[in-house]
Amino acid sequence: xxxxxxxxxxxxxxxxxxxxxxxxxxxxxxxxxxxxxxxxxxxxxxxxxxxxxxxxxxxxxxxxxxxxxxxxxxxxxxxxxxxxxxxxxxxxxxxxxxxxxxxxxxxxxxxxxxxxxxxxxxxxxxxxxxxxxxxxxxxxxxxxxxxxxxxxxxxxxxxxxxxxxxxxxxxxxxxxxxxxxxxxxxxxxxxxxxxxxxxxxxxxxxxxxxxxxxxxxxxxxxxxxxxxxxxxxxxxxxxxxxxxxxxxxxxxxxxxxxxxxxxxxxxxxxxxxxxxxxxx
Ligand code: AMP
Numbered sequence: 001x002x003x004x005x006x007x008x009x010x011x012x013x014x015x016x017x018x019x020x021x022x023x024x025x026x027x028x029x030x031x032x033x034x035x036x037x038x039x040x041x042x043x044x045x046x047x048x049x050x051x052x053x054x055x056x057x058x059x060x061x062x063x064x065x066x067x068x069x070x071x072x073x074x075x076x077x078x079x080x081x082x083x084x085x086x087x088x089x090x091x092x093x094x095x096x097x098x099x100x101x102x103x104x105x106x107x108x109x110x111x112x113x114x115x116x117x118x119x120x121x122x123x124x125x126x127x128x129x130x131x132x133x134x135x136x137x138x139x140x141x142x143x144x145x146x147x148x149x150x151x152x153x154x155x156x157x158x159x160x161x162x163x164x165x166x167x168x169x170x171x172x173x174x175x176x177x178x179x180x181x182x183x184x185x186x187x188x189x190x191x192x193x194x195x196x197x198x199x200x201x202x203x204x205x206x207x208x209x210x211x212x213x214x215x216x217x218x219x220x221x222x223x224x225x226x227x228x229x230x231x232x233x234x235x236x237x238x239x240x241x242x243x244x245x246x247x248x249x250x251x252x253x254x255x256x257x258x259x260x261x262x263x264x265x266x267x268x269x270x271x272x273x274x275x276x277x278x279x280x
Contacts, residue, residue: 001082001083001086001087001088001089001090002088002089002090003079003089003090003092004089004090004091004092005091005092005093005094005097006093006097007093007097007098007138010089010091010093010138010139011138013089014138014139014140017049017050018140022049022050023048023049023050023142023143024048024049024050024051024052024139024140024141024142024143025043025044025045025047025048025050025051025052025141025142025143025144025145026044026051026052026053026054026135026136026139026141026143026144026145027040027041027044027051027052027053027054027144027145028053028054028056028131028132028135028144028146029053029054029055029056029078030055030056030057030058030071030186031055031056031057031072031073031074031075031078031186032071032072032073032074032078032186032189033055033074033077033078033081033082033186034176034184034185034186035176035184036147036149036175036176036183036184036185037053037081038081038085038176039147039173039174039176040145040146040147040173041053041082041085041087041145042085043145043171043173044143044145044171045085045086045087047143047171048142048143050088050089051085051086051087051088051089052087052088052089052090052091052139052141053082053085053087053089053090053091054090054091054092054093054135054139055075055078055079055082055090055091055092056091056092056093056098056131056135057071057073058098058127058128058131059095059099059127060099060106060123060126060127060130060131061123061124061125061126061127061128061131062124062127063121063122063123063124064121066270067272070190071186071187072186072187072189072190075092078090079092091135091138091139098131098134105130106126106129106130107126107129107130107133107160107164108125108126108129109125109126109129109156109159109160109163111249112125112152112155112156112159112249112250113125113126113152113156115152115243115245115250115251115252116152116241116243116245116250116263116265117152117153117265117274118152119241120240120241120265125152125153125156128153128156128157129156129157129160132157132160133160133164136161136166136168141168142168142169143168143169143170143171144157144168144169144170144171145171145173146170146171146172146173147172147173147174147175147176148172148173148174148175148276148278149175149176149183149184149185149274149275149276150274151261151263151276152250152263154170154172155247155248155250157170158170158172175275175276177203180200180203181200181203181204181207182196182199182200182202182203183202183203183273183275185273187271187272187273188271188273190270190271191268191269191271192269194235194236195236195268195269195271198234198235198236198237198268199234199266199268199273200234201230201231201233201234201237201266202231202264202266202273202275203275204230205226205227205228205230205231205242205264206227206262206264206275206276206277207277208223208226208227208230209223209226209227209244209262209277209279210262210277210279212226213256213279218255218256218257219254219255219256220244220252220253220254220255220256220260221254223244223256223262224242224243224244227242227262227264228242231264231266236268236269237266237267237268238266238267239264239265239266239267240265240266240267240272241263241264241265242262242263242264243262243263243264244256244260244261244262244263244279245260245261245263246258246259246260247259247260247261247278247280256279259278259279259280260278260279260280261276261277261278261279262276262277262279263275263276264276
């Protein structure tokens with residue numbers, strides 16, 4: 001496995017892969033890898049000739065300096081994890097490489113980024129669409145793998161690819177959870193044991209939404225009220241949003257009569273976690 005830190009070296013590698021007419025599967029990550037990332041790597045490994053994994057903590061998608069400064073970093077361990085999954089290349093550039101002095105071009109997206117995390121984290125999705133575009137231009141993947149855990153991100157990336165005519169097949173894979181249901185996240189490492197227990201309210205609230213919907217409750221407000229009360233009862237919680245949105249447009253729905261997503265963003269102490277469940 002090659003570890004590449006320079007864009008020019010990555011481009012040379014991609015050129016020779018394309019020359020061999022091999023397909024590239026790509027998993028972009030911010031590191032602190034866990035089984036959620038591993039599941040993306042395994043699918044990408046199965047479905048492509050070459051597997052490229054990027055590890056890059058992208059500063060432009062952080063709206064909160066403390067979150068960026070405290071984001072767990074473990075590059076050596078991450079490289080071992082990626083190697084175990086038989087990847088061909090780890091692309092781990094530094095910020096001077098990705099955003100050299102004088103950088104001033106950004107990719108922005110309207111509408112899909114006006115709600116949910118986009119509304120509460122100004123600039124976040126501009127950072128995401130910019131870095132994803134740059135990585136796609138450098139790695140030139142045939143298929144790129146994302147997690148349903150970041151539901152809004154996956155919809156934003158699918159639309160980015162469609163609107164800008166990128167010939168990339170975006171795959172969105174299910175959320176990997178701990179045994180008790182908490183969605184795996186690099187930020188879970190920051191929870192102390194009591195907060196870790198409180199964080200379970202997130203999945204409980206999503207299961208409640210799913211069971212209410214299954215028993216024919218279609219009124220989003222009614223479901224959101226129940227979810228809110230579950231999250232409020234847990235210690236150390238502060239809700240950013242609890243939304244039920246159309247699965248494609250991400251607009252709030254009042255009556256669920258099409259595929260929808262119940263999505264939450266909750267602070268547990270000083271750690272902000274997100275999760276979602278599909279209602280259909
Ligand atoms: P991140 O390193 O947090 O930027 O995540 C990199 C990719 O892994 C994104 O596409 C995430 O949606 C995905 N991912 C993160 N957590 C999980 C999870 N628990 N299950 C599945 N995919 C995940």
